[in-house]
Amino acid sequence: MQQTLEPLITSAWLAAWDKGDLDALDALMAVDYLRTSKATGATVDLAGLKAEIAAVREAFPDLSTTVDDVVEGDGTVAVFWTSTGTHTHEYLGVPPTGLTVQTRGSNILTLDNGKITRESVTWDGSELLAGLGIRPLRGIAAPVAPDAADLPELDPDLMKAFNRQFITGVTVVTTKEGETPKGLAANSYCSVSLEPPLVLVCVQKTSSTYSALFSSSHLGINILGTNQRETVRTFASKSPDKFAELEWHDGPNGSPLLDGSAASLEAEIQERFQAKTHTVFICRVRHAETGGSAPMVYKAGRFFDGDALAEL
Ligand SMILES: Cc1cc2nc3c(=O)[nH]c(=O)nc-3n(C[C@H](O)[C@H](O)[C@H](O)COP(=O)(O)O)c2cc1C
Known part of the structure; x- marks a missing residue:
């Protein structure tokens, strides 16, 4: 990774998540950028990521994020983050609770020519849901066994x-x-x-x-x-x-x-x-x-x- 990329990642990240400046991500992402959630297996492109951020920001308008650590590897960067926000609008089917909750995750970014082509997100939504007073049931929120969906x-x-x-x-x-x-x-x-x-x-x-x-x-x-x-x-x-x-x-x-x-x-x-x-x-x-x-x-x-x- 070029030495200059880390501050760029952090500032674009905070601009998008905390200020709603979604276009700040454009300079970082490659045209074929894809983001995959490890928890659900869902994959989205840059437009999908922007829609996800917009939904989170609507639910938690005072969202405040810290980038706790950025660890550089060979062609990859790991970003560790923590976000705090007040649950003001519906999120993941949960009506607004007015509760302030914290959630954290880590994302692995794969780089090509200084741009992010792939992003793999490890985020435990159950911590956030527990903070909102909700427990997802295993096997209902997501299949437990890999072949469960085939039954x-x-x-x-x-x-x-x-x-x-x-x-x-x-x-x-x-x-x-x-x-x-x-x-x-x-x-x-x-x-x-x-x-x-x-x-x-x-x-x-x-x-x-x-x-x-x-x-x-x-x-x-x-x-x-x-x-x-x-x-x-x-x-x-x-x-x-x-x-x-x-x-x-x-x-x-x-x-x-x-x-x-x-x-x-x-x-x-x-x-x-x-x-x-x-x-x-x-x-x-x-x-x-x-x-x-x-x-x-x-x-x-x-x-x-x-x-x-x-x-x-
Ligand atoms: C005998 C009977 C049992 C019902 N049991 C449930 C139930 O356990 N859970 C539920 O969400 N709705 C149940 N319903 C349906 C709700 O009463 C119905 O959807 C109602 O219109 C909801 O009103 P609301 O939307 O004003 O809250 C039942 C209805 C009847 C007649």
Whole structure:
């Protein structure tokens, strides 16, 4: 490497990532420049790199980077960097959290005639996601085995037929957006353990309740009773004010608990696992109350009276 290239790399890097001056990279890169991510295997050209930087800068507008070390080899340069920024817009499917996070990585640059032709990026996104309160599930975020992508997908109709054989209750999962109560119908509730008292619920990221839920410290889970059939309809809809016709009260940490439910709990959100279209919230129960009504039963798209079950 020519001795003058190191300051050029550092200044172009900082101009692009921290100031958004993407064209500062033009002088550094060869026309056939390609950048490959070691984590995902994805390869982009210079335009793709600029788009990635723009997306990161939109999500973290106050991005601040230090180039910690630049190590020169024979035709290669290793760049070690650390970036800090405040999560202000959606990034990797995570709604803005307002959290300031740090991430670091190392890039190997391959040079030809003083220009960068190849860039190999080692960046552990899981550290950044963990800082945002998210854990990607292995095997869902990326295939675990190299040949995993070749396995045939399960027939979705078979999966649906399987699910139709499973009986659940129906819950309404609640939170607040500012002072406004929000919630959705969910049958993905599951008790995880008694000691500690952990529960989980899976919420689709397209839910209008999702971003409020994601940024909440606590959520409410209400097991609906047989007399709350209309409540299911309301909370399975996109109605802007689902609580308008309802009686409800605050849990100790402010999560809306629906009066007349078979049982209600309030739990502190402890983990948010990313599962592609859904997020799995693992929560520690801090408060629970049971009501007098029998629980509603849900099977294959239909609702049943939980008080009229025949014991085997
Ligand atoms: C019985 C039943 C169970 C449901 N379970 C879930 C669930 O576990 N997770 C989920 O994200 N949506 C579930 N839904 C769908 C949501 O309730 C529905 O998409 C709702 O419109 C979301 O409202 P929102 O977008 O205002 O949050 C379920 C719906 C019904 C009727």
